[in-house]
Amino acid sequence: MSRLSRMIAPIALLLGIFLAACTPHTDYEARLPDARPEPAERKEGPITVALLTPSSSSDQGVVQLGRAIANAAQLAERDLNNPQIKLRVYDTKGNAREAERVAKQALDEGAGLIRGPLFGESTKAVAPIARSAGVNVISFSTDSSSAGGPVYITGFLPESAAVRITGFAKSRGYDPIAVLYPETQYGRMALAGAEKAAGSALAARVSYPRTVEAIPSATERFASQVRETGARGLLLAESGQGLAYLAALLTEKRPGSEYRLLGLGEWDTRSTLDAPELVGGWFASIDPGALRSFVDRYRSQYGTVPPRLAFLGYDAMQIAGQLLEDAQRSGSGDPFSQAALTRAQGFRGAVGPIRLLSDGTNQRGLAVLEVGRGSFHVIDPAPGALGAGS
DSSP states (O other): OOHHHHHHHHHHHHHHHHHHHOOOOOOOOOOOOOOOOOOOOOOSSOEEEEEEEOSSOSOHHHHHHHHHHHHHHHHHHHHHOOTTEEEEEEEOTTSHHHHHHHHHHHHHTTEEEEEOOSSHHHHHHHHHHHHHHTOOEEEOOOOGGGOBTTEEEOSOOHHHHHHHHHHHHHHTTOOSEEEEEESSHHHHHHHHHHHHHHGGGEEEEEEEOSSTTTHHHHHHHHHHHHHHHTOOEEEEOOOHHHHHHHHHHHHHHOOOSSOEEEEOGGGOSHHHHTOGGGTTOEEEEOOHHHHHHHHHHHHHHHSSOOOGGGHHHHHHHHHHHHHHHHHHHHTOSOTTOHHHHTOTTOEEETTEEEEEOTTSOEEEOOEEEEEOSSSEEEEEOOOSSOOTTO
C-alpha cells in the first residue's frame, strides 16, 4: 500500500470532524466601525476589565485553554502592578448564550472593557450588548466576520500570515505565486492576504471543498496551472494531516523543479515535521523565542506548560494596561475609545507587537520559519515593532 493510500482513511475522518465542528461564516470583507454611544462619564476608582473565557465546558480542551487564558491575564495584571485596573473573570462555558448572559452581568457590574469571548459565535452574541452600553470588546476570535463596530479581534488571522509569507517569498525570488486553498472562511482569508501581498505576481488560485474526494482533482488542476504559469511560490492554506496529504499529492504531480511550498501558522505542528514532502517549506508564525519566554514565565508561576494560545490572555491585560497608562498621562476620561485602541504604534504583546485596525481586525509581527528534518528553524525573525502601514 502506498503512503498516499495509507493517508486517505485518517484524513477522511479528520476532515469529517473538522466540518462537523465548524459553524457557518460569511465571506471576508472589510468592515467599517459602527457608531457607538458616547461613553458615560467614568466614576472615580479602578477600571474593571471583564475577561470572558470558558472555565467549564463538556470539551476539556476548551476548558484547559480557557483557564490558561485566565491565568495568563492574572499574570499580566500582576506585572502591570497598577491599582487603577482590576481584572474580573466570567465563565462563558464555551457557548454563545452563556457569553451573552455574563456580558450583561459584567456591564451591569461596571466593566469598562470586555476581553473575550474565545469563539466567533459567542463574540457575535456579545457585540450588540456591548454596543448598546458604549463599551468596546477585544475578542480572542480568529473569525473576521465577527469584527467591526465595538468588536476588535486579537486571534491570529490567516490573511495577515499570508501577507507575511507571500511578501517574504517574493523578496527571495519565489514568484509568481500560486494558492491552493479550501472553500472555507480560513481559506478565503488566506487567499485575500496572498492577493494583497502578491498583486500582479499572483498567477494561479485553485479552491476545493474540504473533502478527501475533492482534494486529488483540485491538486491536479493546481499542478497544471503551476506548470503553465511558472509559479515558484506555492501557498498551501491547509494544516495537519490534510496538509501532509496535499503536499504528498503535489509532489507526485511534479509541478516544477524549482518551487517552494509556503504556509501559515497552522503549519506549526508535529504532523508537519512528520511529512517529508514539507521539508524546506516556509511558513509565517509566532516567533518561537518569544513564545518560549512566555511559556517559561507561565510555568514558573503555575507549574505547568500552557496551551499554545494562552498568551492571548496576557495580551488582553497588557493592552488594557498600556491604554490606561496613556490615559493617565493625557488625562483622558475614555482610555478604551476606538482612537485609543487603534493607535498607530500598536501594543507590546507577549509574543510580539500587535496593532488593532479600524475594521476590527489586527496585524501581528510574525517570524518566517523553515521546515527542517525534525525541527523548525527561524529564517526571518519577527519585527520588534510594526512600521507605519505594515
